[in-house]
Amino acid sequence: MTNYLNELNPNQQQAVEHIDGPLMVVAGAGSGKTRVLTYRIAHLIKNGIDSFNILALTFTNKAANEMKERINLILNNSESHNLWMGTFHSVFAKILRFESQKLNFSNNFTIYDTSDSKNLIKGIIKELNLDKDIYKVNTVFNRISQLKNSLISHENYRNNVELKLYDEQRKLVEMGKIYSLYQKRLISYDSMDFDDLLFNTYKLFNNFPEVLNKYQNKFKYILVDEYQDTNHVQYMIIKRLAAMNENICVVGDDAQSIYSFRGANIQNILNFKNDYPDLKIISLEKNYRSTKNIVEASNSIIKNNINQIKKTIYTENEEGDPIHLQKTTNDNEESFFVAKSIIENQSKHKLNFKKFAVLYRTNAQSRTLEEAFRKNNIPYKIYGGLSFYQRKEVKDLLAYFRLTINLKDNESLRRIINYPSRGIGNTTLQKLTIQANNNELSIFETINKLEIKLNSGTLNKLNNFKTMINSFKSELNINAYDLALRIANLSGILFELKQDKTPEGISRYENIQELLNAIKDFSEKNPEPTLTNFMSDIALITDKDDNNDKENNVSLMTIHAAKGLEFPFVYVVGLEENLFPSQMSMFSREDLEEERRLFYVAITRAMKFLQLSFATSRYRWGQLIDCEPSRFVEEIDKKFLLFKTQPINKLKVNFKKNKKTFSNNSQSFIPKKLTKISKINNSTNNNSLLKSGMEVEHIKFGKGKILSIEGINGNKTATIFFQNIGQKKLLLKFAKLKVI
DNA sequence: ACCTCAAACATTTTT
DNA sequence: TGTTTGAGGT
Numbered sequence: 001m002t003n004y005l006n007e008l009n010p011n012q013q014q015a016v017e018h019i020d021g022p023l024m025v026v027a028g029a030g031s032g033k034t035r036v037l038t039y040r041i042a043h044l045i046k047n048g049i050d051s052f053n054i055l056a057l058t059f060t061n062k063a064a065n066e067m068k069e070r071i072n073l074i075l076n077n078s079e080s081h082n083l084w085m086g087t088f089h090s091v092f093a094k095i096l097r098f099e100s101q102k103l104n105f106s107n108n109f110t111i112y113d114t115s116d117s118k119n120l121i122k123g124i125i126k127e128l129n130l131d132k133d134i135y136k137v138n139t140v141f142n143r144i145s146q147l148k149n150s151l152i153s154h155e156n157y158r159n160n161v162e163l164k165l166y167d168e169q170r171k172l173v174e175m176g177k178i179y180s181l182y183q184k185r186l187i188s189y190d191s192m193d194f195d196d197l198l199f200n201t202y203k204l205f206n207n208f209p210e211v212l213n214k215y216q217n218k219f220k221y222i223l224v225d226e227y228q229d230t231n232h233v234q235y236m237i238i239k240r241l242a243a244m245n246e247n248i249c250v251v252g253d254d255a256q257s258i259y260s261f262r263g264a265n266i267q268n269i270l271n272f273k274n275d276y277p278d279l280k281i282i283s284l285e286k287n288y289r290s291t292k293n294i295v296e297a298s299n300s301i302i303k304n305n306i307n308q309i310k311k312t313i314y315t316e317n318e319e320g321d322p323i324h325l326q327k328t329t330n331d332n333e334e335s336f337f338v339a340k341s342i343i344e345n346q347s348k349h350k351l352n353f354k355k356f357a358v359l360y361r362t363n364a365q366s367r368t369l370e371e372a373f374r375k376n377n378i379p380y381k382i383y384g385g386l387s388f389y390q391r392k393e394v395k396d397l398l399a400y401f402r403l404t405i406n407l408k409d410n411e412s413l414r415r416i417i418n419y420p421s422r423g424i425g426n427t428t429l430q431k432l433t434i435q436a437n438n439n440e441l442s443i444f445e446t447i448n449k450l451e452i453k454l455n456s457g458t459l460n461k462l463n464n465f466k467t468m469i470n471s472f473k474s475e476l477n478i479n480a481y482d483l484a485l486r487i488a489n490l491s492g493i494l495f496e497l498k499q500d501k502t503p504e505g506i507s508r509y510e511n512i513q514e515l516l517n518a519i520k521d522f523s524e525k526n527p528e529p530t531l532t533n534f535m536s537d538i539a540l541i542t543d544k545d546d547n548n549d550k551e552n553n554v555s556l557m558t559i560h561a562a563k564g565l566e567f568p569f570v571y572v573v574g575l576e577e578n579l580f581p582s583q584m585s586m587f588s589r590e591d592l593e594e595e596r597r598l599f600y601v602a603i604t605r606a607m608k609f610l611q612l613s614f615a616t617s618r619y620r621w622g623q624l625i626d627c628e629p630s631r632f633v634e635e636i637d638k639k640f641l642l643f644k645t646q647p648i649n650k651l652k653v654n655f656k657k658n659k660k661t662f663s664n665n666s667q668s669f670i671p672k673k674l675t676k677i678s679k680i681n682n683s684t685n686n687n688s689l690l691k692s693g694m695e696v697e698h699i700k701f702g703k704g705k706i707l708s709i710e711g712i713n714g715n716k717t718a719t720i721f722f723q724n725i726g727q728k729k730l731l732l733k734f735a736k737l738k739v740i
Numbered sequence: 741a742c743c744t745c746a747a748a749c750a751t752t753t754t755t
Numbered sequence: 756t757g758t759t760t761g762a763g764g765t
Contacts, residue, residue: 087755089755090755113755114754114755194755195755197755258753261752261753261754262753262754361752361753362751362753363751363752364751364752364757367756418741421741421742423742424741426741427741558752558753558754560752560753561754582751582752582753584751584752598753619756621749622756
């Protein structure tokens with residue numbers, strides 16, 4: 001073993017060697033944060049601290065696993081397998097499974113993901129006969145989540161005049177009722193949602209001092225990564241756990257706090273020193289990741305935020321290329337330019353595609369990129385959006401597993417009682433639900449007893465379903481793969497999917513096979529390969545935890561998902577007002593500053609090459625709308641930028657022949673002020689002049705003829721037949737039409 | 741009970 | 756644009 005301390009700079013070394021007492025490491029982007037955490041843990045173990053006594057909370061489970069590997073390499077042993085390391089949710093789920101009886105859950109409780117929770121809420125709103133346009137599922141769900149993250153139980157909520165008043169002003173008078181019912185249902189289903197994993201852990205420690213004591217004794221050393229993104233309940237749990245030994249080390253960067261919508265509180269890091277008077281603070285300001293241009297440009301952005309810990313990030317890396325700024329006329333063209341640039345850079349530097357990432361503000365933006373990449377044969381992988389375990393077909397099979405393990409899981413039952421279709425429809429399900437609610441039983445228990453009047457046909461179908469699930473239940477002790485395969489076959493899911501020969505159908509079938517393979521793999525590697533164990537934290541797996549780094553793919557993801565990652569070549573797209581910054585965050589300085597931090601996170605992912613782009617128009621909700629460049633672009637010091645526009649006709653050129661033009665031929669100048677595109681339509685301001693039958697020209701669609709005009713004043717739409725692309729419906733206030 | 745199609749609706753960001 | 760909902764037919 002080499003002396004690992006030599007591999008660190010003085011500040012990093014200090015952070016690693018400060019073993020006892022509270023420590024906060026304020027780690028700028030690219031300053032070796034992960035390195036410090038990894039070496040610190042190794043150092044703790046090296047200095048005689050038992051690896052069983054270390055808790056490390058990280059942002060992804062994948063990051064945790066990589067760090068464990070690294071620690072083992074440093075120490076040349078396998079001690080790291082003993083420490084508890086993972087995300088807040090997965091670590092707390094593990095604790096809760098040990099201690100579940102204390103909170104009246106079984107240790108096989110089900111974890112509800114967001115869509116399960118929303119379905120449950122939807123049912124409750126319906127059941128209470130509330131107006132679904134006022135009580136929007138998303139609104140209610142977010143509110144409950146927010147309350148839980150602030151440690152406000154449904155009982156507390158109902159006793160709190162202020163909170164109720166807030167919701168009453170939003171016309172959500174029955175919020176308390178919904179919250180209570182939602183929580184009662186979850187308990188009766190032996191289930192917890194994501195927020196309960198945190199809330200209940202807090203409750204456990206709060207209500208059972210002896211349990212708290214046990215974990216305080218176990219976790220003598222606590223490390224928390226990405227501390228700037230912890231919310232109130234996470235903060236409180238850590239505070240409790242650390243209270244006995246105060247050997248707590250938090251690592252974070254206030255400039256990268258981007259999760260306030262999830263309750264993350266930047267004050268947790270800004271005020272950390274208030275909780276621990278003898279706190280040691282170490283700042284890491286030297287950036288090892290990016291070129292000078294990138295580091296300095298990022299500094300020029302973040303200095304616009306008022307609320308922050310002052311620090312100066314610097315680097316000794318080379319100056320590097322200027323940051324490219326690409327203007328395009330629409331979102332398709334933008335995607336095309338990104339694809340083109342990736343191919344150029346890839347072939348010029350003979351690089352693997354995995355060195356490239358494209359980052360965007362919203363998941364919806366991945367679509368046009370995907371299209372451009374497919375057309376240009378660029379291999380890519382989209383992270384986020386729908387993860388594998390949330391796909392319909394996968395969730396369907398998982399629902400069978402979930403119900404088998406937990407017969408009280410009503411949401412799973414609803415999902416599969418008639419899938420594949422076995423003639424048990426809505427009417428029957430409704431009768432069962434009423435009966436179940438009256439007797440405070442789950443639907444499956446109700447079916448097991450079956451005391452309602454139903455015709456013999458339905459009765460028979462229900463009995464078959466009951467027998468099937470019960471037989472699966474009796475086999476829970478067998479090997480997970482064997483049981484999973486049995487369920488997939490006997491439920492009829494495999495057969496059903498095999499019928500469908502469309503490309504989508506085939507891919508669904510393959511996904512099921514992939515799931516079964518994953519279970520097979522699990523069964524072979526796990527000492528206790530039961531289906532119950534396989535299912536225990538499947539809801540917490542995200543596709544960032546996948547291990548297909550070896551594949552040669554460009555990464556496409558939201559900026560949020562890119563947190564903690566780095567890539568040599570980074571493209572940040574969609575830098576337009578109302579998209580980035582999002583129009584939802586223009587009401588307050590806090591929100592806007594968070595968007596700016598998000599932008600800061602985006603550009604600091606880049607190591608060597610960074611390209612920003614914006615389009616002057618973009619499809620949103622199927623409508624072509626005009627866009628202005630993002631204010632963030634203007635905040636970057638111009639001396640770091642290379643501004644590029646390119647005439648649209650150059651686009652069609654085959655890039656194999658056109659390699660040079662892109663880098664040499666492009667116009668390069670420093671913009672005094674980026675061209676503002678007026679929001680107000682500058683062409684046809686007298687829409688009233690337009691009549692059906694007129695020949696018009698559209699900036700994108702070309703020449704066409706108006707077939708009809710509908711609607712009133714501001715919202716007039718015209719149905720127009722365009723020569724090149726056929727019939728289109730356009731909103732006149734957006735469409736730039738010229739009468740010809 | 742189930743299927744089909746058109747209208748309505750929806751877009752931040754995630755464990 | 757892409758998905759979900761509801762009406763209407765079988």
